Amino acid sequence: MHPVIEALLHTAPVLTDGAWGTQMQQRGLPIGAPPDPWNLDWPDRVQEVAAAYVAAGAQIILTNTFGASSVLLDRHALADRAVEINRAGAAISRAAAGNRAKVFGSIGPTGKLPSVGDIDADLLYAAFSQQAAALAEGGVDGFVIETMCDLAEAVAAVRAAHRIGLPIVACLTYGAGQAGARTVMGTTPEQAATALHEAGADIVGANCGQGPADMAMVIERLHAASGRPVWAKANAGLPRIVDGVAVYDVTPETFAAAMAQLPAVGAGFLGGCCGTAPEFIQRLAERIVKGEH
Amino acid sequence: MADLQALYTAVLEGNKNLAAETTREALDEGANPEELLQKYMIPAMDEVGRLFEENEYFVPELLISARAMKAALEYIRPKLAETGAKPIGKVVIGTVRGDLHDIGKNLVAAMLEGGGFEVIDLGVDVSPEKFIDAAREQGAQVIAMSALLTTTMPGMKSTVEALTNAGLKGSVRTMIGGAPVTQRYADDIGADAFSDNASGAVRIARQLVGA
Numbered sequence: 022m023h024p025v026i027e028a029l030l031h032t033a034p035v036l037t038d039g040a041w042g043t044q045m046q047q048r049g050l051p052i053g054a055p056p057d058p059w060n061l062d063w064p065d066r067v068q069e070v071a072a073a074y075v076a077a078g079a080q081i082i083l084t085n086t087f088g089a090s091s092v093l094l095d096r097h098a099l100a101d102r103a104v105e106i107n108r109a110g111a112a113i114s115r116a117a118a119g120n121r122a123k124v125f126g127s128i129g130p131t132g133k134l135p136s137v138g139d140i141d142a143d144l145l146y147a148a149f150s151q152q153a154a155a156l157a158e159g160g161v162d163g164f165v166i167e168t169m170c171d172l173a174e175a176v177a178a179v180r181a182a183h184r185i186g187l188p189i190v191a192c193l194t195y196g197a198g199q200a201g202a203r204t205v206m207g208t209t210p211e212q213a214a215t216a217l218h219e220a221g222a223d224i225v226g227a228n229c230g231q232g233p234a235d236m237a238m239v240i241e242r243l244h245a246a247s248g249r250p251v252w253a254k255a256n257a258g259l260p261r262i263v264d265g266v267a268v269y270d271v272t273p274e275t276f277a278a279a280m281a282q283l284p285a286v287g288a289g290f291l292g293g294c295c296g297t298a299p300e301f302i303q304r305l306a307e308r309i310v311k312g313e314h
Numbered sequence: 315m316a317d318l319q320a321l322y323t324a325v326l327e328g329n330k331n332l333a334a335e336t337t338r339e340a341l342d343e344g345a346n347p348e349e350l351l352q353k354y355m356i357p358a359m360d361e362v363g364r365l366f367e368e369n370e371y372f373v374p375e376l377l378i379s380a381r382a383m384k385a386a387l388e389y390i391r392p393k394l395a396e397t398g399a400k401p402i403g404k405v406v407i408g409t410v411r412g413d414l415h416d417i418g419k420n421l422v423a424a425m426l427e428g429g430g431f432e433v434i435d436l437g438v439d440v441s442p443e444k445f446i447d448a449a450r451e452q453g454a455q456v457i458a459m460s461a462l463l464t465t466t467m468p469g470m471k472s473t474v475e476a477l478t479n480a481g482l483k484g485s486v487r488t489m490i491g492g493a494p495v496t497q498r499y500a501d502d503i504g505a506d507a508f509s510d511n512a513s514g515a516v517r518i519a520r521q522l523v524g525a
Binding site: 097 | 369371372373374375377378411412413414415416417439463464465466467468494496498499502
C-alpha cells in the first residue's frame with residue numbers, strides 16, 4: 022500500500038469530502054453548465070467550496086475535475102483546455118487545503134463505455150494519462166477515480182494514473198442487479214476489487230448509489246475481496262423533485278449516523294456524494310471524533 | 315434453407331454477424347420480412363429484456379443484442395417498406411435540455427428499435443420545442459425523454475407543458491426515465507409513463523401506442 026495511504030489510515034476512519042457540483046450551483050453555476058471550467062473562470066468560488074469541506078473536517082478533499090477529461094470536455098468544445106482546467110483544479114484545492122488536508126484529484130467517467138466499444142482504448146488511456154499528469158502538476162497528493170460503471174474504463178484510468186507514482190483510490194457505482202450489488206454493467210464488488218488492484222489501485226471503493234444503508238453490503242464485499250480498508254462516499258438517498266429542485270430527505274444527522282456504521286463492515290474512508298454538503302461532513306466529523314462508529 | 319431459430323438465438327446472444335447473415339439468406343429465399351421480425355427477432359429482444367429484468371443480463375448484453383437486432387433490421391427494413399408494413403409506433407427520443415448524458419437514452423432507443431418501433435433520435439440537449447416539432451413533423455405517437463441530472467429534469471416538465479400548449483397532449487404521449495427520475499415525478503409533471511430501465515421502456519411504449 023502507498024505510504025501516503027498508510028499514514029492516513031493511522032487515524033481511520035479517514036474523513037473525505039461531499040458533493041461539489043451542487044455547491045457550485047449555489048454559487049451561480051448555471052444548471053446544465055459544466056462545473057470544471059470554473060477552475061479558470063471563477064477560481065475563488067471553487068476554492069470556497071474546497072475550503073468549506075476543509076473547515077467541515079475533511080482530511081482528504083477532492084478537486085473540481087470530475088468531468089475534466091478531454092473526452093468529456095469535448096462535449097463542451099473545451100477539450101483543448103483540459104490540461105489547464107485540471108492543473109488549476111488541483112492548485113485551487115491545494116490552496117484551500119494548506120497543510121490541514123490532503124488533496125486527491127478527482128477523475129470521473131468519460132461518458133463512453135469502452136467495454137462495449139464506445140471508445141478506442143488508446144484514446145481513453147491517453148485522455149486519462151493527460152488528466153492525471155495535469156492534476157499531478159497542479160499538486161495533488163493522490164487520485165480518486167470515481168463514479169465509474171464500466172470496469173474497463175476504471176481500469177484504464179487506474180493504469181494511466183499509476184505511472185505517476187501517487188496513491189490511487191478507485192471506485193465504481195453499484196446499485197444494479199439483485200440487492201444492488203452490481204454495477205449497471207454487471208460487475209460484482211469481487212470482480213472490481215481484483216481488477217482494480219491488479220491495475221495498481223491502492224484502495225477500492227464505492228460512491229454514489231442510493232444511500233449509506235444500501236451501500237453497506239457492497240462495502241463489506243469489497244473489503245473481503247480487497248483485504249484493505251474501503252473508500253465509501255454515499256449519496257444522501259435518492260432525491261425528490263419539488264418545484265423543479267432536487268430535495269434529499271436524508272438530513273445531515275441521519276446521513277452521518279448511517280455512514281458511521283460503515284467502518285464496522287470495512288470502510289476506512291468516509292464521505293458523501295450527491296445530495297451532501299459541508300454540513301453533512303461536519304456532522305460525520307463530530308461523530309468520528311466522539312468515536313461513535 | 316436459412317435456420318430461423320438461429321436468427322432468434324443470434325439476436326438473443328448478440329451475434330451480430332450471424333443475425334445479419336441469417337436474415338439476408340432468409341430474405342433471399344423469399345421469407346416474409348414481417349414474419350421474421352414478429353416471430354423471431356422481436357421475441358428474441360423480448361427475451362433479452364426479460365433476462366435483463368431477471369438480473370441475468372446487464373447493460374453490455376443488452377447492447378450487443380440490440381446491435382445484432384439492428385444489423386438484421388438493416389435487411390428487413392427496405393423489404394418491409396416495399397410491402398407497405400408499418401412499424402408498431404414512432405417514438406421521438408432525446409436527452410432533455412441542458413443534459414448531455416446519452417448512455418441511457420441510447421440504450422432505450424436501441425431497445426425500442428429492437429421492440430419494433432421506428433425511433434427518431436434527437437440526441438442530447440433537446441429543447442421542448444425541438445421535441446414537439448419533431449413529433450409533429452414525423453407523426454410520432456410518443457415522446458421519450460431522458461435526464462441524468464436532477465438539475466435538468468425540469469426540462470421534462472417544460473416539454474409536457476409545451477405539448478399541452480401546442481394542443482397535442484393526449485395525441486402525443488410522453489414517457490420519461492433516467493437515474494434520478496421516479497414514477498412520482500412522472501405523476502407530478504403529468505407525463506404519461508415512466509420506466510426505470512430500458513427493457514421496461516419497451517413495454518410501456520407498447521402500452522402507450524396500444525400495441
